[in-house]
Amino acid sequence: MVIASTSPEKNKEKTKAKQRYLKRKKQRRKNKPKTAPGEVSESEEDGDEEIVPNAVVEEREVADGAPIEPDSPQAEEKPRKDKRPKKRQKVVDEDGDVEMHEAGPPEDLPEATPSAPLPTLPSFPLPALPDAPSKSVLALQGLDRALVGAEIVDATGLLPIPPDGEDDGGTGLGEKTRKRLLELGIVELFAVQTTLLPFLLPRNPLQRSLYLPFDPPRDVCVSAPTGSGKTLAYVLPILEILSARIVTQLRALVVLPTRDLVTQVRETFEAVGKGRGLKIGTATGQHSFSHEQSQLIADKTTHLAGGSSKIDILICTPGRLIDHLNGTPNFSLQHLRFLVIDEADRLLAQSFQEWLVQVLAATRPPSQESTIPGVLPQHHDAVAPAFRSLLPYAKIPSFVTERKESSCQKLLFSATLTRDPGKLATLELRNPKYFVVQEKNDGPGVLDVAMDKFTMPATLSEHMLVCESSLKPLVFFHLVYEHNVTNALVFTKSAESTARLVRLFDFFDTARRVGSGGAPSGLIARAYSSDLSASERKLILDKFRAKEIQILVCSDLISRGIDISHVSHVVSYDVPVDMRKYVHRVGRTARAGRAGDAWTLVEEQEARYFKTMLKQADHLAKVKRMKVGEKELEPLVVYYEGALGQLKDAYSR
Known part of the structure; x- marks a missing residue:
């Protein structure tokens, strides 16, 4: 039988370690507090043996120089330990053995003081949906600023027409026009007429000129009930201003949605403008295209920069207007002083080959740098001031060739005038003035149109x-x-x-x-x-x-x-x-x-x-x-x- 030999030094090491272990075990049993019968000690309950470091054992053994016995009163007054598991830390003794003992508070830290109570968290209101905006606020979103500042006109206002004399009674009408109205049985003006006539017929004679290239007039938009006299509101100022013309040119264009309206408006122009010498024409497609050309144009053979016209006022539907604008030689809109769009909401809602874009382009002066073939004609006759750039001497710097704006004034009328910003933008209105005719009330005024x-x-x-x-x-x-x-x-x-x-x-x-x-x-x-x-x-x-x-x-x-x-x-x-x-x-x-x-x-x-x-x-x-x-x-x-x-x-x- 062979017995493995061991080193004497190794056996000696184990013997010393075992002796220390038995010594500590004996000491723990000696210092262990007594428990009542049937009560389980903490070490037995935890299932682990208590390991106490050397320094702690010495403090327990020595109290004023004498060890504390288990039966002493000091041991009985000792508070019972908490049953929670204790934190332990590693301790290495002088011989290099690693021992575990309870971790106490650091000696260098002061005693903990009771902390002040934490402040309560602020209370916040429960989330809620904001109040919905009112209908009036929604209606004003995207609305034209000029419409927001519209002039509200009382529909019940009337103004009598003075029979004769220099005093026009605030109507702005000449004596000849007032006499003609009285002959037709019209003795007073309605609200839309009394408001619009002084605006379109200022007392300053210079502002009544046919051409205003340096101070072009403001455009006008009128919303008034049906039957309130909108037709006469634009017929009268057109006749008053165009009566000063000497050369016949197309200076007033009235666009209407139906042929029947064209006939009715022409009758009004002829009745009120009787004896004025103004020539009125229509274009509705009721007659052949060549017949209408012969009624509108004086010279179709020679291309003239200023155009050629037999009429001063043209009343038409948009479709036929575009036909003449594209297919009739010398049909020009450069001399326009008035562009009237009656029943504007209906006309703006219908494209008619984009008639509005073409008409506005025809009234807009061309740029001086334009070199489009055929723009410079061989002959010119009565070119409008804003179109002087078409003349052969256009590049000579002078007062005559200074760039000017068109004198065309746009007048829009409807009982249900559009408030669509997109449609209003296509009109290219120039500093527009809005008039809203309605019954007198305490309501929001212009919001009636907006809503x-x-x-x-x-x-x-x-x-x-x-x-x-x-x-x-x-x-x-x-x-x-x-x-x-x-x-x-x-x-x-x-x-x-x-x-x-x-x-x-x-x-x-x-x-x-x-x-x-x-x-x-x-x-x-x-x-x-x-x-x-x-x-x-x-x-x-x-x-x-x-x-x-x-x-x-x-x-x-x-x-x-x-x-x-x-x-x-x-x-x-x-x-x-x-x-x-x-x-x-x-x-x-x-x-x-x-x-x-x-x-x-x-x-x-x-x-x-x-x-x-x-x-x-x-x-x-x-x-x-x-x-x-x-x-x-x-x-x-x-x-x-x-x-x-x-x-x-x-x-x-």
Whole structure:
């Protein structure tokens, strides 16, 4: 048997370490506090033996030179240790052995003082959504600053016209013009006229000149109710200023959306401007293009820098205007003093081959550096001051060739003037002045325009009748015969609806006259729509003006601008699609201070939409709701059923 030998030094080391270990163990048992029967000591509970460093053992053994016995009172008064695990740290003794003992507080640190209580955290309010901006604030977002500072005009203001003498009564009109107005039966000016005339006809004669290249006039935008006299508001200043002209040139251009309006405005110019010597022309496409050229241009053979014109005032539709601007030689807009855009909101909403961009470019002076072939003509005649750069001596520096601005003044008119910043920017307005004509109130004024709140004539009465779709024609006939709705314009949604309603009315009126035992001659209703030729429309309109036709059924073709003095009722047989159409429809009556009634037939499924439209325009309270019961319709049912049978037979052939 072989026994492994060990080194004597190694055995001696282990013996010393073991002796020290046994010595410490014995000492721990000796200093161990007594526990009650059944109570487990801390060391037994922790499952670990307590390891005490040498320095701590000596402090326990020596207290005033004597060791503390376990049964002494000092040991009993000793507080019980915390049961939490103790922190231990490594201690290396003189022999190089590593021991673990409890970590006490550092001797160099002062005793801990009780800290002050921490301050409470500030309380913050709960997050919440901000208040929504008001409608007026939203409406002003992006609005033209000139519109915000518009001049509010009381619609009830009137100004009498002095009959003769040098005193114009504040109208700015000459004696000859005032006499002509009195001959036509016009004895006072309406609010839009009394406000606009002094602005366009200043007392300084220099500011009434045909050309103002160094001090061009401000542009004007007018928002006024239908029937308030907007046409006369621009006819009078144009006639007053152009009467000073010597050479005939195209100096006033009036752009309108329909041919019928062109005819009406021309009649106004001719009536008021009688004896002035001004020549007025029209361009609507009603006649051939060559015929219109012969009426507008004096010389088409020689290219003239100043153009050649037979007329002083041109009234036209935008499409035909562009045709002449691009295809008629010597048709020039460089001499324009006035550019009038009537029914501006409708014209700006329609492109017409970008007519506005081309017209503004034609009125704008070209740059002196322009070298486009054909710009410099061989002949020149009466070139406008702002277009002197086209002349052969243009590069010679002098007062004559100094760059000038166009004298063209833009005048915009509409009952529902646009507030779209993009559309207003395309007009290139020069320091514009806004006039808003409305009834006197304590409201926000210009916000009525900003928020699509439209002003109606004060003498207009508005009514709304909600009915079933199948009974709507019968309700219309009840209005005609029971409420005496004659001399009326009836608006439908399409040309087809117009023709069908007129045929049904003819059958109904005939059946009623026969059923009542040969009543006097019935009412005459006629259709007026785009399906008719221009000559047919003119003939029907003339008969309606002469009261030979009592009811004119039409589409929205006639809803803008047409002025027929004896129209006392407007019936919207089909609900208008938006508030603007409603304003222009009802504006055909109650014009120039006369009384009028507006009736709207609303189908049950359309009632909510129509009321919402009126409410958004803050106009619902002004429209009275009427009810027509079955008892009121019962006397007309027999004639109505017979008329429906005849209409069915007529369309089934």
